[in-house]
Amino acid sequence: MQFVTEALAEIKRHGLYRQIPDYDPVDAVHVVEDGRRYLMLASNNYLGLTHDPAVREAAAAAALRYGAGSGGARLTTGSHPLFAELERELAAFKGTEAALVFNTGYMANVGIISALAGPGDVIFSDELNHASIIDGCRLARAKVVVYRHADAGHLAECLATTPCAGRRLIVTDGVFSMDGDIAPLDQIVPLAEQYDALVMVDDAHATGVIGPGGRGTTAYFGLKGRVHIEMGTLSKALAAEGGYVAGRRELIDYLVNKARSFIFSTALAPATVAAATAALRELAARPALVATLQANARYLRDRLNEAGFNVASSVTAIIPVIVGEADAAVAMARSLKEAGLIVSAIRPPTVPPGTCRLRLTVSAAHSREDLAAAAEHIIAAGRRLGIVKE
Ligand SMILES: *Cc1c(COP(=O)(O)O)cnc(C)c1O
Secondary structure, rough: HHHHHEEEEEEEEHHOOOOOOEEEEEOOOEEEEEEEEEOOOOOOOOOOOOOOOHHHHHHHHHHHOOOOOOOOOOOOOOHHHHHHHHEEEEEEEOOOOOEEEOOOOOHHHHHHHHHHHHOOOOEEOOOOOHHHHHHHHHOOOOEEEEEEEEEOOHHHHHHHOOOOOOOOOEEEEEEEEOOEOOHHHHHHHHHHHHHHOOEEEEEOOOOOOOOHHHHHHHHHHHOOOOOEEEEEEOOOOOOOOOOOEEOHHHHHHHHHHHHHHHHOOEEEHHHHHHHHHHHHHHHHOOOOOHHHHHHHHHHHHHHHHHHHEOOOOOOOOOOEEEEHHHHHEEEEEEHHHHHEEEOOEOOOOOOOOOOHHHHHHHEOOOOHHHHHHHHHHHHHHOOOOOOOOO
């Protein structure tokens, strides 16, 4: 085990050692740690539905009716009526023929990509795609061509110059998890059609966030029916846990038979499935939730922008505050923690050197007072640390 000791020492030497914090959640946007209350600006609980009464009651009722665990994989013993209900409603929400639930978004990406591409095929992947997409590409053992972030011109060049005897798959985050910008799907889809490529979009940060009624990236661009694989998670705006894919009925049947992360893993607990369904119904019934989230994000982004911060190209609920070096990001996060705010400091290898940042995520459950106070603290800390001028 000497290598473990050495690896940990190496991580610590680079100031990159990470530990799991111990928070006690009190509501959708506040946690307690060591007796002190903090405002959470780092979770993906975009609509605050984790603590919605109807969602919590649905989860509790499902546990009482169907049990605490599912007892097996879906294809063997783990199915119950709540899955069919959730999948039907997800498909209706996304406007597709069918949907399939996976245990996590990570498992959905890994399972879908490795089922759709293999040796002889080529996957075209945005350089800022989520780690689960990268891992899915590795598992597929297809050739992977990484194109420059959100650069449809570079994607076109890659498509034109990469020989491919098999299938082509273009995969992109819909909303990028570190920059909060939106993939240029309106340019990607015509390219895919020109080169007869499949298009897959990961709507983890887009579901419940962008597009009419929070329906995600395809709806945002009005491309319904032209994106083959719409993946998303139940773990962010939908307040539960799990991943999903929406698309043609045959695609779903294919994945049931081919996606190993679906086949060989125990199904989600009934309470989780019921919570996701209830959250989806809240989202459909209360479009004002999405409007509130968007207005909250715009408010905080505008405040930080006006104060001179670089918030990159964010247009969604993820707001990067670029501060430069790792030390500055860590100092800023630490100073904000002292002020009662929890924000993430993002450093290499997650982002390129010199673009270290705070990553703020806004929720519909944040009050304007919460966000106004947060903006004041961030501006004060930025001035104190010389990141923005007085
Ligand atoms: C969070 C995330 C995932 C993984 O989803 P989990 O449900 O947390 O496993 C996949 N893709 C993107 C873009 C994400 O942000």
